Amino acid sequence: MKPPPFMIKQFATLAAVIAASLVSNVSADGGALPPLRHVGDISYRNGGIGVDESQALKAEAERYPLTLVFAARIGKRDAYTSAVKVTIVKADGSSTLEVNSEGPYLLVDLPIGNYRITAISNGRSKSQSVAILAGSRRQVVFEWPEENQE
Secondary structure, rough: OOHHHHHOOOHHHHHHEEEEEEEEOOOOOOOOOOOOOOEEEEEEEEOOOOOHHHHHHHHHHHHHOOEEEEEEOOOOEEEEEOOOOEEEOOOOEEEEEEOOOOOOOOEEEOOOEEEEEEEEOEEEEEEEEEEEOOOOEEEEEEEOOOOOOO
């Protein structure tokens, strides 16, 4: 028995909606992106554990005005790190975003303005000022030396 035409149309619409929702979390290179999160007016993506997610976030970074990268010195090489507490504060001192990183990349959709970023890893704090300009993209790398090098 053939289903009625209206059921076929409903099924096709449902399939299109499901496909669109799946595609929204996949970057142009096919890697899975971590979920888009929001705090007030600020949206961000956070992660980069594993090759697929790392590559997806690198590709996605061109859509965000601010990319933060977290690394630690281990012996003679740098290694990505996570579990970094990040606070972004506007120049006027008002808090914009507080987040614990879930990987070495944090992509933040900040409005134009001046900000102070503080990143804390294993109790060690680093800060950096950054200006977000219209149409610009900034990447800030936070690198912590080995424990005995500070």
